[in-house]
């Protein structure tokens with residue numbers, strides 16, 4: 001089990017990451033509102049703007065996804081379960097949690113997951129495989 005100061009440190013990291021993500025999500029929302037107003041402008045920019053817009057929306061989905069993961073971690077933290085691996089029930093090292101605060105797997109299970117994903121995934125499927133909702137979506141502090 002983690003010490004109180006370790007838990008406090010993790011809570012701080014998660015809170016900060018959550019605030020930052022919420023802000024990015026908000027700016028995506030603002031962008032989409034601006035976008036509505038700008039419809040009907042020059043058709044030359046339109047395709048470029050369309051592209052920007054969908055990139056923003058994809059980002060927004062990613063923020064939402066990560067915020068969900070952070071909320072889940074905050075619950076696990078409250079229940080004193082944040083350092084328990086969901087795969088095997090073993091302890092997750094505090095250092096690992098600090099580096100990847102949204103992880104719910106110990107390094108062994110994570111590596112095994114990645115090997116399985118690599119075996120299943122077909123090369124060249126592109127963007128659809130990304131952020132599929134399984135495993136980690138990357139460190140929140142990247």
Ligand SMILES: [Zn+2]
Pocket residue numbers: 085086087088089090105106107108109110
């Ligand atoms: Zn494990």
